[in-house]
Structures are given as structure tokens and as C-alpha cells.
Amino acid sequence: MTERIQEFLRNRRSEGLDTEPCLVVDLEVVRDNYQTFSKALPDSRVFYAVKANPAPEVLSLLASMGSCFDTATVAEIEMALAAGATPDRISYGNTIKKERDIARAFALGIRLFSVDCAAEVEKIARAAPGAKVFCRILYDCAGAEWPLSRKFGCDPEMAVDVLDLAKRLGLEPYGISFHVGSQQRKVKAWDRALAMASTVFRDCAERGINLSMVNMGGGFPTKYLRDVPPVVQYGRSIFRALRKHFGNQIPETIIEPGRGMVGNAGIIETEVVLISKKSDEDEVRWVYLDIGKFGGLAETMDESIRYAIRTPHDGAEMTPCVLAGPTCDSADVLYEKMPYPLPVTLEIGDKLLIEGTGAYTSTYSSVAFNGIPPLRTYHI
Ligand code: PLP
Incomplete structure (x- = not known):
């Protein structure tokens, strides 16, 4: 304390x-955490997961430090905008959205959406024409104390079809996302997920779809009763995995820390x-x-x-x-x-x-x- x-x-x-x-939340600790993430993963953009703590004070601080925001609802988008983030720094990262909420987000300037099935792609093509989409793939979350189950994501093979459909419907197939499970204690958990993402990149390329981005989600832990590895160890392990699976063609990357930013x-x-x-x-x-x-x-x-x-x-x-x-x-x-x-x-x-x-x-x-x-x- x-x-x-x-x-x-x-x-x-x-x-x-x-x-x-x-x-009581000490904003100085949030400030330190943001800097720690930026240093540990210098080539990744930070999209703070607003759901973890959407207090205006937290969002304004992070917006002023240059953070981007992962949001799950129109209400969260509006909170991020009110805190000073421009729409190009906000993603609508929930795979489950009403079509009218997609339209509302689009009207607010949001151009980056997540999907995990054809029906969601169709909604976005109608309500947010031309937007960028990334497809979430399933991951088993072993090692996570708060796993996110099978509720979100699809098999990697299906992701290729979903992104193909996005292209055919005039959207920009932008990338892949995954979440290794919240409070993830294993620093190596990202390795297999990145291997899966790189396979989707290659399969998409064979169909003439060139993806640009991997969204590596949240999962970075906070200390409860047991100690957890420092963020710098996660950073090193993730960088090694990116080199291993993407060689010298590492794509743009995003991280979405929630718990690790404010816990x-x-x-x-x-x-x-x-x-x-x-x-x-x-x-x-x-x-x-x-x-x-x-x-x-x-x-x-x-x-x-x-x-x-x-x-x-x-x-x-x-x-x-x-x-x-x-x-x-x-x-x-x-x-x-x-x-x-x-x-x-x-x-x-x-x-x-x-x-x-x-x-x-x-x-x-x-x-x-x-x-x-x-x-x-x-x-x-
Ligand atoms: N990104 C997405 C899409 C999520 O659903 C969540 C949590 O549910 C997060 C990021 C934040 O995860 P964490 O709090 O483990 O960092």
C-alpha cells in the first residue's frame, strides 16, 4: 500500500x-504501470481495457500519457472520448455487439472492430462500411487464474474464412486477436497463441489477404496473495515469441492490459x-x-x-x-x-x-x- x-x-x-x-486508487501507481508496459513492450501500442476500471480520473491520466483504449460498449467509447482520446485511439473490442451500437460507434468515429464469426462481419459491413476488423481466435487460457473460456473467438481455420468474408464485404481485414486468460501467471503463454496467429497470417496471405496487426490482449497479472513475474519478463518472452513465429516480419502489435494496469x-x-x-x-x-x-x-x-x-x-x-x-x-x-x-x-x-x-x-x-x-x- x-x-x-x-x-x-x-x-x-x-x-x-x-x-x-x-x-482508494493511487493514480501515481497507474502512471508507473503505464510506463512499465511501454518500456517492457516498446513496439506495441497500449490499448487500456476500460472495463477494468473506467473511472474518469484513470482514463484521463492514461489518455494524457498517450494510451489507446479497448472498449466493450458504446458507453465505454463515450467515456474514452470524454477523457480526451481521439476515435483513432479507440477499438470496439467486444465480439458481441448490436448492429445499432456498431452504427453509433461508427458515427462517433470508431474504425476498428473485433469479430469472431461471419454474422458479426455482416453487421459491421452494413453499419460501419469500410472499417478495419480483427478476428479473435480461441485460446485455452491454461495458466490463467481467471480464464476467459470459449465465449469469445473462433478456430484459427475459421478466422481465415471470417477475414476473407470481411474483405469481400468491403471491410479491411486488419489482423488477429487473442486473449491468453486474465491473471496469466505463465510468461510463456503468448508463445502458442502467437504461433496460431502466424499460421492465420500465412493462410490469409495465400488467399491474397495481407494482415497487418496482432492484438495480444490482456492477461498481465497483478499481485494478490502470491507473487507474479514482473512485466519485463512478459515483454521479453513475447518478443522472443514474435521473432520465433514471424521472423523479421513482425507485424504491428497491440496489448490490452486491464488488471495489470490498475489492479x-x-x-x-x-x-x-x-x-x-x-x-x-x-x-x-x-x-x-x-x-x-x-x-x-x-x-x-x-x-x-x-x-x-x-x-x-x-x-x-x-x-x-x-x-x-x-x-x-x-x-x-x-x-x-x-x-x-x-x-x-x-x-x-x-x-x-x-x-x-x-x-x-x-x-x-x-x-x-x-x-x-x-x-x-x-x-x-
Ligand atoms: N481485452 C479484452 C478483449 C478483454 O475481454 C479483457 C478482459 O476481459 C482485457 C483485454 C483485459 O484483460 P486483463 O484484465 O486480463 O488484462
Whole structure:
């Protein structure tokens, strides 16, 4: 946790404003992260994945530093434009779009769209004539703690047909994209995906389609409980893979970091509401916080994302606890299959700090389930 966040939380407490949980994001950390990505992958353009944290302060900072933006909806496009990005620095990277949203994006000046099937290409040809498209290919995401499953992308062989159709319908077949899975701990995960992308490049070239760009997605991890390799190691490994699969004809490349850009910039402060046991013999305590799955911690869904939690009693003896949120939904439990060790001296009213919560938290916070207001956020 940075000094700036510590001081902010101290002041908030001293003014008696700490009655609800909050997320505090240190923009200096976001600034450092952007510079780290730019240095580690100097030949790739950064398209920040807006979904990770679309706060105007984050978007304006990144826009001022020269970042481009990967967006998933018209609303995100409008946020990126409002933050100062020009349309040529914005991609509409969701493979699932309504035709009227494509038309709206096109009217806003967006010319770069993702696709993964013929039907989506047809929509774009009608609603965004002449636009550039890149086709997302499927990837199995092994090694990722938050895999993105088979929901997005198509087989590489099909990608060639999809891009061929794009050309025939007057679009510009621009490139290939993939995502190696979020919180990807393996620095080598991009190697096989780039091998697949290079095959599509060659197969397209045989049909007279010359692709220009590989979008290497997000996946760069942030530190939760376990350490993760530094971005520079990902950069080196990706560069080696590009040389291996594209030789000296490396195409234009894009990266779309979300979690890796903002995750470690944020801390959530939460309060212990209740500590109890389910029977006198139980060893495991239930610790209920004033934030849970519906307050922003949705990524604990299958317990794969394990946040680091600091308490005022760090250093004391620890025992396993089930950690749960405050709402009346019994699904609002954060860690139960793998109970979370917390100090035996933990007390009701203690403030806990949940680290690495700058990404995929504030946007998952629901509007007033059980009358609990959405997560209060501060960007400092
Ligand atoms: N790009 C696309 C198309 C995505 O869907 C996502 C996440 O869902 C990202 C980038 C960001 O991924 P990450 O947060 O793992 O960097």
C-alpha cells in the first residue's frame, strides 16, 4: 500500500467518514504501470481495457500519457472520448455487439472492430462500411487464474474464412486477436497463441489477404496473495515469441492490459461486522465484512482470485476463517472452500485492507442490493 493511500485513509478516519467500505486508487501507481508496459513492450501500442476500471480520473491520466483504449460498449467509447482520446485511439473490442451500437460507434468515429464469426462481419459491413476488423481466435487460457473460456473467438481455420468474408464485404481485414486468460501467471503463454496467429497470417496471405496487426490482449497479472513475474519478463518472452513465429516480419502489435494496469493501484478498506461460529465445536470462525461479492468482490466467485488482506493484528497467530459479505444472499461468501487465515485476535469493528483491488471491483459493485450503496471510490 502506498504512503498516499495510507494518509488518505487516516484522514478519512479522523474525519469520521469511514462508515462504509471504500476503494482508494493511487493514480501515481497507474502512471508507473503505464510506463512499465511501454518500456517492457516498446513496439506495441497500449490499448487500456476500460472495463477494468473506467473511472474518469484513470482514463484521463492514461489518455494524457498517450494510451489507446479497448472498449466493450458504446458507453465505454463515450467515456474514452470524454477523457480526451481521439476515435483513432479507440477499438470496439467486444465480439458481441448490436448492429445499432456498431452504427453509433461508427458515427462517433470508431474504425476498428473485433469479430469472431461471419454474422458479426455482416453487421459491421452494413453499419460501419469500410472499417478495419480483427478476428479473435480461441485460446485455452491454461495458466490463467481467471480464464476467459470459449465465449469469445473462433478456430484459427475459421478466422481465415471470417477475414476473407470481411474483405469481400468491403471491410479491411486488419489482423488477429487473442486473449491468453486474465491473471496469466505463465510468461510463456503468448508463445502458442502467437504461433496460431502466424499460421492465420500465412493462410490469409495465400488467399491474397495481407494482415497487418496482432492484438495480444490482456492477461498481465497483478499481485494478490502470491507473487507474479514482473512485466519485463512478459515483454521479453513475447518478443522472443514474435521473432520465433514471424521472423523479421513482425507485424504491428497491440496489448490490452486491464488488471495489470490498475489492479495494484487500489486498496479496499472494509470493516468486520460480525465474527461467529456455527457450533461450539467448530474450529472455523465466520468473519462477516461490510463488503462482499455484490459490493465489488465478484472475482472471488470461484475463489480463484485470492486477495491479500491486511489486518491491525498482523503477526498474531492465525486460524482459518470463512470470509463472507454482508448481504442476505447466501452466495455472498468470499472464501469457504479454502478458508482464509486471519488473526485469532481479530475483533468486530476492526478495519481490514484488501490489496490489489484497483481492477474489476468498482464496476462489479451492485446498485443498492439490500439497500447497500455502490462501492465508494476515490482516485487520488
Ligand atoms: N481485452 C479484452 C478483449 C478483454 O475481454 C479483457 C478482459 O476481459 C482485457 C483485454 C483485459 O484483460 P486483463 O484484465 O486480463 O488484462
